Amino acid sequence: MIKEAIDCIDAGTEYCPCKLAESGDCLLCSQLQGECFCDCLNWKGVCIYQELFNNGNKAKEGRKSYTCAVKEITNFNKEVVMIKFEAPHKLALDLVKPGSYIFVRTNENAYFDIPISIMESNIETNIITILIEIRGVKTKNVLNIKEEDNIVIRGPYWNGVFGIKNILAQKGGKSLVLARGIGVAPMMPVIRKLIAQENDVNVVIDRTPFKDNFASNLLEEYSIKSKDYNLLEAGKLSDYCKVIIKDALKEGVKFIHIAGADILTYNVIEYLDNLNRQDVLLSCCNNFKMCCGEGVCGACTARFSGHRVKRFCKEQSDPRSIFEGRRFI
Structure with a gap:
């Protein structure tokens, strides 16, 4: 049995409290989970309950969308596409961390946004490099992107x-x-x-x-x-x-x-x-499959023994823990 420490990748950041806290589904705060006492599962230096109260019992503003200029595209036999684009400096700084990813918009319809891991974020040039494997309806639209075009991305996200x-x-x-x-x-x-x-x-x-x-x-x-x-x-x-x-x-x-x-x-x-x-x-x-990136849609959830449900777009875990007690049916 692995002793597991529950952690939220967004806790203590500018994006906390989020919609989960607003709805009473916070990953860490016991009081926001409906308990009558304070028993924070993983103290991150900030009281999420107090932050929500100070914000008028509403979630903080979520991630923003950015329009970025494509600087370079490398097409590997239409199987994989490497895209380098220029981003705002603050975003480039946020995406340096291991596990950083963004959502790339490939269609006017937001449902076509695809989660893509960051391959490199150069904080000196603000050039971000991503690698996209062409697999289905969403990613095929990436083949239409040209150098000097603009792409719309949403981020930063960190639980990759x-x-x-x-x-x-x-x-x-x-x-x-x-x-x-x-x-x-x-x-x-x-x-x-x-x-x-x-x-x-x-x-x-x-x-x-x-x-x-x-x-x-x-x-x-x-x-x-x-x-x-x-x-x-x-x-x-x-x-x-x-x-x-x-x-x-x-x-x-x-x-x-x-x-x-x-x-x-x-x-x-x-x-x-x-x-x-x-x-x-x-x-x-x-x-895990990502859709909204905010733990709301349920696409990233997995069920474990003891009727536990984990939202893996936000919940940070040890690799051994994601398989122990996991229900595969």
Whole structure:
């Protein structure tokens, strides 16, 4: 049984209290959940109940939409599109953090907004880089965007990565990053943070199902040479991946970031448990479906034992906790 600390990614920020607090569904505040006493689940230095009262019992103003100029577009065989656009400086600063993402508007209808992780946010040039995989009705519209066009984005959002506390705790150590497919995009802010905290970072990339390594140029800027291996075979960890993890643990790695689908994260956790290495800290991509980004629509919710419902667009969690007690039906 994992002792779980509940945390809200927006608590204590300019976007708190939010609509959940207004409706009595705050993730942290017991009084806003209908209790008669104060028992804050995770104190963030700000009383959410008092903040709501001071704001006239209304939620703070939500995220804004910004019209940004597209500076560069790279099309990888109409499978993946890399877009670089210029954003306001404040937004560029907010999107530097690991787990940052935005909603990109691809149609006048707001229902066509797509959540996209930030690959890089350059606070000197205010240029933000995103990587979009072309999959369906919404993302196909991205192919129509041209250089010097304007795109509308909404943000900032920050819960694109689970285990952020574990990332921030890494200082002067050794870290392993396992990335697969489009996961190379959200891994870059994590790598940037690890390097800023003087960590020795080893990166292994599984390009499946693509041919290109979309992060090669950014990795070169950090003087990192990635290794190419298949991390999954028939839905299980490949022998290569197991050897990589074992060797990393022998070299003193105590933190692993998993940038890929849930199946990769689940298998890495299972393998570490088999090695009895629960001491290894983890972070991973948030792969829950996002729609509103505010915990209101329910698209990101998952049900767990004990009739618990978690809103994963806001609730920050340890990677091990998102699978323990989770109901898959």
